[in-house]
Structure formats: structure tokens, C-alpha cells
Amino acid sequence: MKESYEWVSVKVSNPDRFFLKCHEKNIAIYEIQRMNNEVKIKIQTKDYSKLKQIWFIKIKKIEPIGIQALKKKIQKHHIFLIAIGIGLVFLYVLSHIMLSVTVVHSNQDIRFLLMNALEEKGIKENTWRKSYQEIEKIKQEILDEYPDQLEWLEIEVNGLNYIVRVEERKLEQEDSTPEACNVVATKDGIVKEMIYMNGEALFKRNDSVKKGDILISGTIKKDEETKSTVCATGSVYAEVWYTVKASVPLSYEEYEITGKTRWNIKLKNTSYHDFLFKSRLETYDEEITPLFTLFGTEVSFVKQHETVKKVFTMEENEAADKALTLALEKISATLEEKETIIAKKVLKKEVNNSTMNIEVFVSVLEQIGERQEFTVEE
Amino acid sequence: MHIYKTIKNFLLDQDYFIDLWQKNIHIYGFSKIEILQENRALFIIREFKLEILGQDFRVLKLTKNEILLQGIIKEMRFL
Numbered sequence: 324m325k326e327s328y329e330w331v332s333v334k335v336s337n338p339d340r341f342f343l344k345c346h347e348k349n350i351a352i353y354e355i356q357r358m359n360n361e362v363k364i365k366i367q368t369k370d371y372s373k374l375k376q377i378w379f380i381k382i383k384k385i386e387p388i389g390i391q392a393l394k395k396k397i398q399k400h401h402i403f404l405i406a407i408g409i410g411l412v413f414l415y416v417l418s419h420i421m422l423s424v425t426v427v428h429s430n431q432d433i434r435f436l437l438m439n440a441l442e443e444k445g446i447k448e449n450t451w452r453k454s455y456q457e458i459e460k461i462k463q464e465i466l467d468e469y470p471d472q473l474e475w476l477e478i479e480v481n482g483l484n485y486i487v488r489v490e491e492r493k494l495e496q497e498d499s500t501p502e503a504c505n506v507v508a509t510k511d512g513i514v515k516e517m518i519y520m521n522g523e524a525l526f527k528r529n530d531s532v533k534k535g536d537i538l539i540s541g542t543i544k545k546d547e548e549t550k551s552t553v554c555a556t557g558s559v560y561a562e563v564w565y566t567v568k569a570s571v572p573l574s575y576e577e578y579e580i581t582g583k584t585r586w587n588i589k590l591k592n593t594s595y596h597d598f599l600f601k602s603r604l605e606t607y608d609e610e611i612t613p614l615f616t617l618f619g620t621e622v623s624f625v626k627q628h629e630t631v632k633k634v635f636t637m638e639e640n641e642a643a644d645k646a647l648t649l650a651l652e653k654i655s656a657t658l659e660e661k662e663t664i665i666a667k668k669v670l671k672k673e674v675n676n677s678t679m680n681i682e683v684f685v686s687v688l689e690q691i692g693e694r695q696e697f698t699v700e701e
Numbered sequence: 702m703h704i705y706k707t708i709k710n711f712l713l714d715q716d717y718f719i720d721l722w723q724k725n726i727h728i729y730g731f732s733k734i735e736i737l738q739e740n741r742a743l744f745i746i747r748e749f750k751l752e753i754l755g756q757d758f759r760v761l762k763l764t765k766n767e768i769l770l771q772g773i774i775k776e777m778r779f780l
Binding site: 338339340342343345346349351352353354355357 | 733734737738739758759760761762763764765
């Protein structure tokens with residue numbers, strides 16, 4: 324067996340006496356360095372206990388330095404180091420294995436097509452993660468293979484999951500224009516503006532029309548005789564009217580963010596979801612960042628913003644204004660481009676059960692023309 | 702020199718030897734150190750004693766039956 328040695332610092336007033344004692348106790352000294360009242364000696368490790376028996380000296384072990392020290396430390400902590408090594412390898416392997424592939428698209432055919440193409444290229448479950456360059460290459464290859472089906476493709480690496488976003492290519496279909504058609508009114512109203520390319524206008528500005536009236540005719544007549552038929556096209560803007568109801572409570576609650584945040588880990592499964600650590604906030608908003616999915620459980624990083632509930636009360640006038648705005652927003656949400664609200668009038672305003680109820684009459688400039696085909700009699 | 706001495710020791714199988722050079726003295730095969738001082742050292746080697754007189758004696762190495770001393774050696778005698 325290989326002998327191990329160590330350096331020991333010895334405080335002694337008479338070194339010669341000390342060496343004699345060492346010889347008496349059969350302690351071999353392999354190297355000696357002398358200082359004032361101190362002697363540094365190199366002895367075998369097994370002789371250290373004998374050295375401690377000499378009563379007239381003070382001894383102190385000198386910790387080794389350099390490669391020897393490193394070797395000694397590695398020997399001492401080898402189990403811990405091996406465990407860390409195995410852990411790092413395990414972590415590396417886990418973080419480089421992709422556990423799922425998700426294609427985000429509403430069309431099932433596209434999803435199926437893409438899943439097959441990705442699988443052929445090696446992007447599938449339980450495989451080693453591809454590098455950025457490989458993913459870019461695969462993306463380009465798939466786009467080249469399916470030029471008629473795919474417009475755009477993005478493969479994201481999100482934790483241990485591939486998330487594939489795709490845009491379907493929609494080829495423009497030829498516009499089939501029917502041979503004969505009229506533009507008819509879809510609502511009652513007063514005509515304000517009429518723009519038409521084909522056909523013959525049957526109403527003028529400020530004429531009143533009813534639902535179903537032909538506004539632009541596809542039948543071209545001269546002296547009451549039909550000369551030809553076309554597909555009438557155009558837009559007819561008319562003033563139409565609505566009665567809208569809206570309700571606003573006089574008191575309402577809102578949650579306000581206090582600025583206090585906490586971090587947590589969320590585990591979500593099909594059957595349950597829970598936090599890894601106990602949440603210390605009573606009410607909060609969540610900001611979720613998905614990390615990875617492991618054995619069907621989605622692990623996410625959650626940032627919780629603390630919120631406090633605040634109750635607000637409004638005056639009747641304020642509530643009425645808010646209800647009016649709400650009513651107008653309801654109408655505005657249905658309007659297309661160039662369509663506007665012309666006028667408004669509050670018909671009824673009442674408070675019932677701490678709620679402001681209003682009824683508003685709204686006058687709107689709206690496109691009411693709709694193309695309607697008809698058959699030409701021979 | 703070390704190899705030469707090792708081979709010599711092995712072949713001759715000496716009980717003891719004393720090497721002296723410059724300011725050093727190497728003694729092999731003693732059984733006891735009786736005196737070890739700055740100016741005097743006394744070793745028991747089998748049937749005789751070896752006394753060394755001088756100045757500033759310092760121990761450089763020390764094992765059970767071997768010692769390397771450094772210092773100014775003025776006198777050395779067998780008792």
C-alpha cells in the first residue's frame with residue numbers, strides 16, 4: 324500500500340530534544356524546515372498519533388495545497404461529486420429530450436399533414452432536441468414540399484415541447500359573377516348615398532325604402548321594354564334606426580394590482596391543477612409561463628401579482644353617461660367601414676335595484692344594399 | 702550516487718555505515734541517539750559509540766536507524 328505523508332507544524336523551544344523524542348517514539352522524519360520557534364516536518368500519516376503523545380510541543384496540521392490538496396478533497400467528497408455529475412448528466416439529458424409535438428391550427432387536415440411531415444424529418448415525441456440550424460432547415464424543406472398547402476411555418480422549442488404554428492395557403496378562387504342580379508334593401512331606411520357600377524338605380528337621395536325593395540335593378544329597360552340584364556353591383560347607404568337598451572350598476576367592484584409579486588410553480592393535469600408552494604397571497608392575477616410537460620403534467624412558472632378589491636359607487640348622471648356610452652358601443656361594434664352613428668336620443672332613463680337602465684334611440688348611416696340573383700325569363 | 706549506494710548496500714549487506722561530506726554526515730545503522738545538541742551528538746552503533754563534535758548541528762532527516770545531520774564537523778571519534 325502506498326504510504327501517505329503530511330506536513331505538521333511543531334512549536335518547540337528545543338528542537339534537538341524534540342528529535343530525540345521522535346526517535347524514541349520511532350517517528351520517521353523525511354523533511355525538516357526550521358523557523359524561529361517552529362519546525363515544519365514531513366511525517367507519515369500513521370505517525371501523527373504518536374506525535375500527539377509528545378507533551379512539550381504544540382502541533383498543527385498543515386493543509387496541503389496544489390494538486391495534492393485537490394486530490395485529497397476529491398477523495399473526501401467523491402460521493403457528492405459523483406452525485407452532482409450524475410445529476411448534471413440527467414439534467415442535460417432531460418432538458419434535451421422533447422416530450423411532445425403540438426401543431427396549432429384549426430384545420431385537422433393541415434395538422435395531420437404537418438405531423439406526418441415533421442415525423443419524417445425526425446421531429447417527434449421522445450427524441451433528442453434538434454439544433455436551431457436543423458429546425459430552420461426542416462422548416463424550409465416542409466414549406467418546399469407543400470407549397471400549395473402551407474403559407475408559413477414556425478417551430479418553437481418551448482421547454483420540452485415543440486410548438487408548431489402554421490398558416491394555411493388559401494388559393495384565390497375565381498370570382499363567379501352571376502349573370503343577373505339586383506341590389507335589394509335589407510332594412511327600412513332613408514337613402515342617403517348610392518354608389519353603383521352596373522344596373523339602374525330605382526331610388527334617389529332622401530327616398531324612403533322598405534326591406535326587400537329593389538334599390539339597383541339588374542334589368543335595363545327602355546320605354547318599359549327590357550333591353551338587357553346585368554348583375555347590378557353597388558353600395559346603398561341609408562339612415563336606419565335602432566332602439567338600444569343598456570344597464571350599468573351604480574356600485575361595482577374592481578381588483579387593483581398592489582405591486583407585490585410572488586413566484587410559484589404550477590402543476591396542471593387533465594384532472595387537477597395545484598401549486599408546488601403554498602401561495603401567501605389572498606387574491607392575485609397570474610402571469611403563466613409554460614416550462615415543460617412531464618408524464619402528462621404541464622409544469623409552468625407563475626408570477627402572482629397581488630390584487631385588492633375596491634368598491635366604486637357612481638352618481639346617477641355618471642352611470643347614465645356610462646350606460647349611454649355602452650349602448651353606443653354596442654351599435655358601433657356592428658358597424659362596418661364608412662358606417663357611422665348620425666344621431667342619438669335617450670328615450671327612457673330609470674334606476675331600478677341600484678342599476679341605471681336606459682333606452683336610447685340611435686340613427687345610423689348604414690349600407691343596406693344586398694345582391695340578390697334572379698333568373699331571366701326567355 | 703544513490704543507485705550506486707543502493708546496489709552497494711544490497712550486495713555488501715552492511716550493518717552500518719557513516720558517510721561524511723562537506724557539511725553533512727549521514728549515519729546508517731545506529732541503534733540509539735544518546736545526545737543530540739547543537740555542538741555534540743552521540744550515537745550507539747552496535748558495539749561502539751560514535752561521538753561527533755562541531756557547531757550548528759541540524760537534523761535534516763531522521764528515521765529509526767538513519768540520520769542526516771548538517772553542521773560544521775570538527776571532530777569525530779569512536780568511544
